[in-house]
Amino acid sequence: MTLPVEYADVEAAALRIAPFVHRTPVFTSATLDRELGASVFFKAENLQKIGAFKARGATNAVLQLPDDVSAVVTHSSGNHGQAVAYAAAIRSLPAWIVMPRTAPQLKIDAVRSYGAEIVLCDHADRETTAAEVIQRTGAVLIHPFDNPAVIAGQGTATLELLEQVGGLDVIVTPIGGGGLLSGAATVAAAQERAISVIGAEPFAVDEAFRSLRSGRRLAGVVDPVTLADGLLTGIGARPFAILTALGTDVIRVTETSILEAALFHLQRMKLVVEPSGATPLAALRTEPARFADRRVGVIISGGNTDLSWLEAANRL
Amino acid sequence: MTLPVEYADVEAAALRIAPFVHRTPVFTSATLDRELGASVFFKAENLQKIGAFKARGATNAVLQLPDDVSAVVTHSSGNHGQAVAYAAAIRSLPAWIVMPRTAPQLKIDAVRSYGAEIVLCDHADRETTAAEVIQRTGAVLIHPFDNPAVIAGQGTATLELLEQVGGLDVIVTPIGGGGLLSGAATVAAAQERAISVIGAEPFAVDEAFRSLRSGRRLAGVVDPVTLADGLLTGIGARPFAILTALGTDVIRVTETSILEAALFHLQRMKLVVEPSGATPLAALRTEPARFADRRVGVIISGGNTDLSWLEAANRL
Numbered sequence: 155m156t157l158p159v160e161y162a163d164v165e166a167a168a169l170r171i172a173p174f175v176h177r178t179p180v181f182t183s184a185t186l187d188r189e190l191g192a193s194v195f196f197k198a199e200n201l202q203k204i205g206a207f208k209a210r211g212a213t214n215a216v217l218q219l220p221d222d223v224s225a226v227v228t229h230s231s232g233n234h235g236q237a238v239a240y241a242a243a244i245r246s247l248p249a250w251i252v253m254p255r256t257a258p259q260l261k262i263d264a265v266r267s268y269g270a271e272i273v274l275c276d277h278a279d280r281e282t283t284a285a286e287v288i289q290r291t292g293a294v295l296i297h298p299f300d301n302p303a304v305i306a307g308q309g310t311a312t313l314e315l316l317e318q319v320g321g322l323d324v325i326v327t328p329i330g331g332g333g334l335l336s337g338a339a340t341v342a343a344a345q346e347r348a349i350s351v352i353g354a355e356p357f358a359v360d361e362a363f364r365s366l367r368s369g370r371r372l373a374g375v376v377d378p379v380t381l382a383d384g385l386l387t388g389i390g391a392r393p394f395a396i397l398t399a400l401g402t403d404v405i406r407v408t409e410t411s412i413l414e415a416a417l418f419h420l421q422r423m424k425l426v427v428e429p430s431g432a433t434p435l436a437a438l439r440t441e442p443a444r445f446a447d448r449r450v451g452v453i454i455s456g457g458n459t460d461l462s463w464l465e466a467a468n469r470l
Numbered sequence: 471m472t473l474p475v476e477y478a479d480v481e482a483a484a485l486r487i488a489p490f491v492h493r494t495p496v497f498t499s500a501t502l503d504r505e506l507g508a509s510v511f512f513k514a515e516n517l518q519k520i521g522a523f524k525a526r527g528a529t530n531a532v533l534q535l536p537d538d539v540s541a542v543v544t545h546s547s548g549n550h551g552q553a554v555a556y557a558a559a560i561r562s563l564p565a566w567i568v569m570p571r572t573a574p575q576l577k578i579d580a581v582r583s584y585g586a587e588i589v590l591c592d593h594a595d596r597e598t599t600a601a602e603v604i605q606r607t608g609a610v611l612i613h614p615f616d617n618p619a620v621i622a623g624q625g626t627a628t629l630e631l632l633e634q635v636g637g638l639d640v641i642v643t644p645i646g647g648g649g650l651l652s653g654a655a656t657v658a659a660a661q662e663r664a665i666s667v668i669g670a671e672p673f674a675v676d677e678a679f680r681s682l683r684s685g686r687r688l689a690g691v692v693d694p695v696t697l698a699d700g701l702l703t704g705i706g707a708r709p710f711a712i713l714t715a716l717g718t719d720v721i722r723v724t725e726t727s728i729l730e731a732a733l734f735h736l737q738r739m740k741l742v743v744e745p746s747g748a749t750p751l752a753a754l755r756t757e758p759a760r761f762a763d764r765r766v767g768v769i770i771s772g773g774n775t776d777l778s779w780l781e782a783a784n785r786l
Contacts, residue, residue, distance in 0.1 A: 179495040181517065200740045201497065424516045424742040424773035457740035464777065 157399055158302045158392040161344035164309035164337065167214040171307060174213050174244055178202050178311075180318045183423055190438060192445040195322070197315040200427050200457025204236040204264075206384075207311050207455050208298075211333055212237035214307030215296050216245060225250065225293035229280040231257045232384055233456050234298040239270035241296075250287045252280050260460060299331030300390035309337025315451050321347050323448040326434040328455050329353030329362045329404060330385035332393025338453065339400040352444075353397075353404040354433035356380040356412065362389040363404040366397060381412050381463055384430030384456060405444075410470065411436035417467040419454070428459040473715055474618045474708040477660035480625035480653065483530040487623060490529050490560055494518050494627075496634045499739055506754055508761040511638070513631040516743050516773025520552040520580075522700075523627050523771050524614075527649055528553035530623030531612050532561060541566065541609035545596040547573045548700055549772050550614040555586035557612075566603045568596050576776060615647030616706035625653025631767050637663050639764040642750040644771050645669030645678045645720060646701035648709025654769065655716040668760075669713075669720040670749035672696040672728065678705040679720040682713060697728050697779055700746030700772060721760075726786065727752035733783040735770070744775035 181196045199207035212234060216226060228238045229252035242249035249270040253262060254277040265272055275283040287293055297304065311334070312325055325342055329335045335353045342349035355362050358380035365372045366389075374388025389397075407415075415435035419427040434452040438445050497512045515523035528550060532542060544554045545568035558565035565586040569578060570593040581588055591599040603609055613620065627650070628641055641658055645651045651669045658665035671678050674696035681688045682705075690704025705713075723731075731751035735743040750768040754761050 205740060420742055420777075424521060426736055426740040426742065461736075461777075461780065464780075 157340070157396050159305045159309070159336070159340050159396060161340055163302065163306035164313055164341055167210070167303070167306040168310040168313055170217050171210055171213045171310065175203050175209050176201065177314060180315060181423060181425070185422060186418070190442050190445055192438070192448055192450050194438065194450045194452060195315065195319045196423070196452045196454050197311055198425060198454050199311055200425060200431055200454050204233060204240050205456055205458040206233035206237070207308055207334060207453065208233040208237035209240055210310050211304035211307035212241040212296060213244065215301055215303035216241035216247065218303050219294060223247065223294050225291050226296050227252065227284050227287045227291070227293035228296045228298065229284045230298055231261065233458055235261070235265050236268065238296050239265045239268035242270065243268050248293070250291065250293055252284045252287065254280065258460070299333030300392050302392065305333050305337050305340070305392060305396070307337070308334045309341050311453050312338040312341040312451070315453070316341065316345065319451065321449060322349055322451040324350045324352060324445060325451040326352045326354055326437055327453040328382070328385055328430050328433045329355050329389070330430070331387045332362060332389045332397060334453060334455060335402065336393035336396035339397055339402055343400045351400070351402045352437065353402060354437035355404050355406055356382045356385060356433065357406045357408055359385055360406050363406055365389050365394060366402060366404055369398065381409055381429035382433055384428060385433070405437035405441055407433050407436035407440055411440060413463060413467040413470060415439070416463065417470070425454070426457040426459065426461070427454050428456050429463060431455040431457065473656070473712050475621045475625070475652070475656050475712060477656055479618065479622035480629055480657055483619070483622040484626040484629055486533050487526055487529045487626065491519050491525050492517065493630060496631060497739060497741070501738060502734070506758050506761055508754070508764055508766050510754065510766045510768060511631065511635045512739070512768045512770050513627055514741060514770050515627055516741060516747055516770050520549060520556050521772055521774040522549035522553070523624055523650060523769065524549040524553035525556055526626050527620035527623035528557040528612060529560065531617055531619035532557035532563065534619050535610060539563065539610050541607050542612050543568065543600050543603045543607070543609035544612045544614065545600045546614055547577065549774055551577070551581050552584065554612050555581045555584035558586065559584050564609070566607065566609055568600045568603065570596065574776070615649030616708050618708065621649050621653050621656070621708060621712070623653070624650045625657050627769050628654040628657040628767070631769070632657065632661070635767065637765060638665055638767040640666045640668060640761060641767045642668045642670055642753055643769040644698070644701055644746050644749045645671050645705070646746070647703045648678060648705045648713060650769060650771060651718065652709035652712035655713055655718055659716045667716070667718045668753065669718060670753035671720050671722055672698045672701060672749065673722045673724055675701055676722050679722050681705050681710060682718060682720055685714065697725055697745035698749055700744060701749070721753035721757055723749050723752035723756050727756055729779060729783040729786060731755070732779065741770070742773040742775065742777070743770050744772050745779060747771040747773065
């Protein structure tokens with residue numbers, strides 16, 4: 155079976171985006187390694203351009219567009235919107251970012267700071283609003299995860315991590331739409347050493363877990379309530395196909411475990427990690443037996459948070 | 471004139487401590503470089519062992535002790551206490567850390583987690599209490615800054631930064647007792663390229679500024695009030711001698727500028743930086759003309775903070 159993304163696509167993406175993204179550092183914690191009896195390597199994509207791995211996929215997708223493309227558009231309330239704005243600026247392309255009216259001013263300002271145009275609409279209207287922008291401006295849609303070039307770009311985070319630390323037994327990333335995890339799976343499958351690929355998903359939005367278990371792509375949870383605001387979306391068709399073909403497991407995590415993990419990153423590792431990005435550490439602690447004595451790679455997906463969860467975490 | 475610390479001491483320290491400390495990463499911010507019209511390289515010692523550069527000096531000092539030393543002691547409410555506890559554990563030496571009764575439980579727990587014994591006393595009695603421990607146990611005092619081995623160890627942060635980024639025109643570090651800054655000055659003076667060395671000091675505890683201006687080592691400010699709780703102490707005799715001989719300037723910074731700098735590190739760079747560690751960025755913004763078009767190295771000294779200043783920073 156031909157998958158939507160192959161290892162060579164990730165390798166090509168890494169070369170393509172290298173001048174425009176950071177080679178983010180990898181951190182370890184002796185305290186955590188003792189706690190888990192494992193060797194854990196954290197790839198700090200919270201220190202990536204725009205504060206999240208999304209810069210990789212968006213940059214790869216935008217740089218691959220044909221020369222006659224005159225503009226790009228996406229709908230995102232979060233990191234992908236900033237990423238497309240950032241990537242479009244590299245090519246001096248106009249970018250239209252469709253955002254919900256309820257988006258925090260901080261995020262709107264961040265997108266605007268990269269020179270993009272913001273189109274506010276009701277959350278339910280985001281796809282039709284993006285379609286209107288396409289109709290009106292001829293912009294090309296850069297989907298946040300259901301796009302092979304985006305998935306290949308996200309895969310470069312795992313590729314780099316392997317280069318930086320050598321062999322791994324397991325890779326754990328958050329799963330929302332599935333771009334990051336399916337990129338990781340694509341890279342892992344091409345290594346000589348067997349590498350397990352595990353997604354970390356909040357119980358509150360566990361449709362990726364249920365989809366991969368049942369073999370049927372289920373709709374996203376309606377009106378989900380979780381701190382992990384980057385993981386609200388349902389799993390995409392292409393990520394689902396890749397993850398099903400290559401074999402992936404998902405560990406579900408509680409909101410409390412997410413808070414504790416985010417606080418550990420902040421207090422012990424001195425890193426600002428958004429709750430979505432803390433789900434892998436929460437997963438390690440949820441099922442520690444699966445990681446004992448193993449070399450575990452983790453993608454810390456992003457650091458864009460106002461820390462409003464800190465008070466609740468300090469009360470734990 | 472022979473100075474208490476020479477460049478060769480720093481080079482030797484770097485080799486000695488390498489197995490026990492992190493080679494911390496260096497970060498840049500395109501946003502900040504645009505703001506300042508400079509190229510700024512941040513050495514992230516907040517990601518160092520024990521969360522601060524103090525691990526370097528303490529480790530170098532403890533590893534240099536003769537074989538017949540049976541224990542170490544220091545008085546510190548802060549990072550140096552943790553650093554000595556950490557360093558002593560490397561050699562399996564007992565460590566006594568004299569701390570004020572008012573020290574936050576978090577800091578007491580951190581010192582204890584490295585296996586050290588804690589002796590609580592009134593702040594005013596810390597030196598006599600340490601002397602009692604020495605009398606009773608034969609422990610050797612590891613002074614936080616007025617110790618050549620400690621200064622040489624702190625100098626390795628600057629040595630590494632230069633290796634990592636190549637030439638610099640200016641190096642800026644916080645100044646409290648002066649160990650970090652005099653270590654930086656020792657390294658800078660040995661480079662072919664001329665490098666200015668600048669300390670960042672809160673107005674509220676500006677006796678290093680006044681001492682270096684007047685050429686006379688003045689006493690520390692009594693009952694100082696500043697967010698920069700790592701910089702409360704007066705400048706030490708050896709650091710003063712080094713900084714006077716090699717030529718150093720100090721930029722004083724307001725509490726508001728410290729808050730703004732710490733918030734920039736947190737929100738934009740995703741790094742937890744304690745207020746003391748944010749003083750260099752505050753200094754760059756206080757006198758930007760001195761840094762324009764220059765390659766500027768900054769030592770972010772530490773990240774041990776409960777973020778209690780965040781609320782005030784968000785209100786700015």
